[in-house]
Amino acid sequence: MDFTLKIWRQKDAGSKGSFNTYSVKDISSDMSFLEMLDELNEDLIKDGESPVHFDHDCREGICGTCSMYINGRAHGPQKAITTCQLHMRSFKDGDTITIEPWRAKPFPVIRDLVVDRxxxxxxxxxxxxxxxxxxxxxxxxxxxxxxxxxxxxxxxxxxxxxxxxxxxxxxxxxxxxxxxxxxxxxxxxxxxxxxxxxxxxxxxxxxxxxxxxxxxxxxxxxxxxxxxxxxxxxxxxxxxxxxxxxxxxxxxxxxxxxx
Amino acid sequence: MSWLTDALKSSLGRKLIMAITGLFLILFLMGHVLGNLLLFKPDGGQAFNEYARFMTTTPVIQVLSYVTYLSIIIHAIYSILITRKNKEARPIGYAVNKGGENSTWSSRNMGILGTIVLIFLVIHLKSFWYEMRFGILPTVIYPGVGEFKDLYSIVAAAFTQWWYVLLYLVAMFGLGYHLAHGFESAFQTLGLNHKKYTPLIKKIGFGFAIIVPLLFASMPVVMFIQSLA
CATH class of the missing domain: 1.10.1060.10 (Alpha-helical ferredoxin)
Incomplete structure (x- = not known):
């Protein structure tokens, strides 16, 4: 599956952020959303760019770390799951996916998709x-x-x-x-x-x-x-x-x- | 009394004030709609005019009406305070946000709906409430009962104008959607949420949000159609 990703990039808490557009290719439908981002980061590192920072830990839906606002929904389109439990089969091939950090004044963005909770x-x-x-x-x-x-x-x-x-x-x-x-x-x-x-x-x-x-x-x-x-x-x-x-x-x- | 002012200034205190004033206004709407159904009594407005005098001269009703004015003002002021605080809590919004996937439209637009109702209230109060209390109304004499301010004729005259009727219809849509969320929301804020009675509260709230605005809207519509005949 191929996707176009619009991801919020922000260097640190003090700087102004903006959206960057990336494309990822040959993504398996069985990959989790975070694995898809891992693939993107591998490519970014290979190209000498800064990888997209995002919080993650257990990757089994119990730690609550993987905060991401995906296509206008907290943790993406599925009910009762965290981002790590979201799989790429929930999207259509060729979709554009917008990924933003949690937005709240008490949750300042530290970098990219990482907020201070x-x-x-x-x-x-x-x-x-x-x-x-x-x-x-x-x-x-x-x-x-x-x-x-x-x-x-x-x-x-x-x-x-x-x-x-x-x-x-x-x-x-x-x-x-x-x-x-x-x-x-x-x-x-x-x-x-x-x-x-x-x-x-x-x-x-x-x-x-x-x-x-x-x-x-x-x-x-x-x-x-x-x-x-x-x-x-x-x-x-x-x-x-x-x-x-x-x-x-x-x-x-x-x-x-x-x- | 600093513990009390502290409590009322807290987030939950402010919500409590919104809920209590809102519930009182729901009670007011119930009385208002039932009383005004007298407009439909085919007696040339006598029952309505007698009712209007009763409502403006009975001491207990006067106290209740001051509580109503106060509730409207406090409900509006607190909605502004709360909305300002809520806007501050999210200085940067989302580029893509799908609120429709997780909540009802009315629950997300209480401010807009309330503003529609408030604008309507100003016009509505100027047309009838102000005229009844401070304006110079024509009078009518009912044999054996006495002389009455003829508020009915003012109402009937107002409802011959199509744009005025239209304003009422728009406002009642606003009120209906405002109540659709507000009714059950007030109980939730008071802490009244239990599987024993919350389904009933939701049903009553849904019915109230449809029936009351519909009855209110029927008054200008029927009187407009009558004026055409």
Whole structure:
């Protein structure tokens, strides 16, 4: 298969980028999208040009590194997969494919298709710790958790932090990501202890990073490789509003003393 | 009260304000459309004129109308604040973007749809609300009931103009699509999303978004056709 690729090239965070057009020939339909880019980079290196920089790691759809906006969709045209799981048979021979980096102010482009997603790490850090007892090894099933709750928490925990939700959202909102992280712990007994401060702090950090405000379009969930549901955003909203009503985190200049 | 202002200034606080004002305006639309169906009562407008006086002089209704004005203003101002923030969150857009593959058209165009409704509101309020409250209206005497401002005649006269009717039709399309997303979106923002009742909310929202604008649109259309006869 032959393709024409329009790829965003940008030397570093400070420089202005632009699209460059490349053509790749004799691509197998069984190649993954990243393997196709590897072929292109082999050719570029042979010609003494700088290869196209893109993030990739596990290449089996679980690390969430391979961020790419392909033909107007996060991770390309297929549902519920990352770019590494996208195969060239999803395209037609002779297609022109436009490849762009995630576009969001909190995800600055570092080079070509590589963006800095450390804003997500800072949101996770803001969530803080989970209290655990440090005594002897607890018995299995000591803490009762209904299967339905365990499943729902697992659905939330399957978020790989790839950033497709932010990339696909017309508002560059991170609420699906944050809601998955808030939900995952808020559902489980172990996470309930710090639930209020976790919701407050993670959302405060999300706002501080400069992500947009969710308008419930559902684009995030539709493009999510792990199909995280919008119900988690509703749960995050409940957790946050509840935290604001009940938590003792009062942003005062003086310490509030009990007594 | 800094914890409260902080909460309301946060992203979720702003969304909450949009949802609450939006839901209140949905309640207003329900009352407004039901009351105005009196336009269709074939009594030369008596029931409608009596209703108009009731709506402008009853204290409880007056309080509700101030809440309605406030909701419209806050809903509009917050939409601007939120849109500005969202534009800042993506300074460089995509060269190719296929929003249609992952979301509905109405959900992506709430700003445009809301603007259509807002422009319509200004014209609509000037034509009837302003005239009823501050304008000099002709009066009509109903035997045994008394003298009334004849708002009905103003409405009937306005709906003899084809361009005015057309404006209403365009605005009601805008309102319908705005509600098609806004109704269920408000519940989602409040945190009300559950497999037990969300399918019902979606169905009611879909029905509301069709029936209410259709009833509103029927008023100028029917009265225009009547004026031709």
């Amino acid at each position: 450390s804003a997500f790490d800072r949101i996770i850090q803001a969530g803080g710790y989970v209290s655990v007892s440090t005594g002897g090894v607890p018995d299995a099933n000591e803490i009762p958790i209904p299967t339905s709750i365990a499943n729902e928490a697992m659905d939330a925990a399957s978020c790989i932090g790839c950033g497709a939700c932010v990339a696909a959202c017309k508002n560059a909102s991170a609420m699906l990501f944050v809601s998955a992280k808030v939900s995952h712990l808020a559902l489980l007994p172990q996470g309930k202890v710090e639930a209020t401060s976790r919701a407050e702090n993670m959302i405060a950090q999300m706002d501080k990073e400069g992500f947009g405000l969710c308008t419930n379009t559902g684009a995030c969930s539709a493009e999510c490789p792990k199909e995280i549901s919008l119900t988690h955003i509703a749960r995050m909203n409940r957790e946050y509003f509840n935290a604001k009503q009940t938590s003792n985190n009062i942003p005062d200049k003086e310490e509030v003393h009990e007594g």
